[in-house]
Amino acid sequence: MSLDRPVTPDPYELLPAVPSFGVTSADVADGQPLKEDQVYSAGNTSPQLSWEPGPEGTQSYVVTCFDPDAPTPSGFWHWVVVDIPADVTSLDTGAGAGDDSLPGGAFHVRNDFSTRDFAGAAPPEGDQVHRYYFVVHAVKEAELGVDGDASPAVVSFNLAFKTLGRGIVMGTYQH
Template sequence: MKHLITTAALAVSLVAPAFADTGFTLSSPDIAEGKQLDNTIVLNAFGCEGDSISPALEWSNPPEGTKSFVVTAYDPDAPTGSGWWHWVAFDIPADATALARGAGSEGGEMPAGTVQSRTDFGTAGFGGACPPPGEVHRYQFAVHALGVESLGLDENASAALVGFMTGANSLASARITAVYSR
């Protein structure tokens, strides 16, 4: 029993620093915690009528040792059994502190070296919200500070693979969860 407790304590001590409160924060002039997304961030397909423009995101106080960032937008409520990835961008340089409104949309400008990979729409770049009628879905916009400069992946990487590599290299994350219904 003593060996089991020691092993458990060691496991917690190895994991705990990755989840420590570092003061790392995410903010946006376009989205807010618990608030309804406006139509500029909504998809223009599948019965939804929006502009599908990625929101502006700003982050501050990344942990010491941050070498790159990953930005994601994810709907855990999508009726797929595995949620829906709306945006996956990685290898964002460590000196970046923001993404401009529309940066992840077609024709937008991401920081040099950033890779946008396939979302669940089957293409790279931001795809707006569009839940089934009558349902309220959560949209989790997150920035992850990583301890590596590159995930070693390309634009063909699946969101699940990017998520796995992000989790393996994350120093801290910050999130805004907005909602949308139609």
């Protein structure tokens, strides 16, 4: 079976426009291949992320990592952290190891591996280059209104109505 298919569009360009803010990483260079540490079969370690404060009214943040290039109609969610306090503007390398590594009342929602942590890049062998969108969503409420059993799709649905701004850094990987 061939996995040849068109490149999917940038999923965030398909959402309603919101203000953007800067996101940087000591571990992910925008548009460049991920380090082995961020690969599922290697280090499986979440990258360091820093961001500018969100727009006025930001009460919390959600951080996600999404691969729109997975050979599924819905892409693949690698990391979902909700309810990061508004005064936090960075996550350390490895913060995705579990809820104990997160600030304040932040917690993980299960990813598409069905675990509540960061799951690194894991594209099928020989597939096209995959893009990994590390996104910081500025949220207008202190709590998104989901729990750890929510799916990434439910988190995204809630974000559609509660996002004030969004910052993105994107890495790539091919196996």
